[in-house]
Amino acid sequence: ETGVTQTPRHLVMGMTNKKSLKCEQHLGHNAMYWYKQSAKKPLELMFVYSLEERVENNSVPSRFSPECPNSSHLFLHLHTLQPEDSALYLCASSQDREQANNYGYTFGSGTRLTVV
């Protein structure tokens, strides 16, 4: 257990479904991230939240909608996904660059998403 917990671990959803991925951290970090890891590409940064405000969105399609209600929780809401969205979705947390000397991320184990 890394201190970053993601649920569910596996998810199969149809293209018309709506689902949400959840991430929770108990490390006292103030920045959280969503990454996509697929077989065709290296780790892709999707969203960055720092101090609960979204500071970066790397042109992710609107069918992915993040939510960060507080510094410990992060959600990724999914709707009308495509088969090419099937991937491992990883959540990570860290201290913001102004808060600490170590900027390394702590990752969760990911949610393996399959869109059918």
Added chain:
Amino acid sequence: GESVGLHLPTLSVQEGDNSIINCAYSNSASDYFIWYKQESGKGPQFIIDIRSNMDKRQGQRVTVLLNKTVKHLSLQIAATQPGDSAVYFCAERDSRSSASKIIFGSGTRLSIRP
């Protein structure tokens, strides 16, 4: 569907030998570098980091070397063990980024021969 996998560079090492995994970066504004290890079914795990004002840092059985002149980073693993089998990612952070945003390389798969 995804019928073609990402072809990662692969390093095959005899158990007990030392492993050296290399990484090139292109952003001269990067000031912080990290190596991660990802085992099957798990998220990436922090191994060791190094700041741009250093050229070497050692951990337990691992050493990271940074050559800023040629923008090269390497991870050395001493006495490689079966448990070291994983994909290893180098990552860098741009000193100009407003948040602690880290960009990952494509990874190297390390396999251990018995």
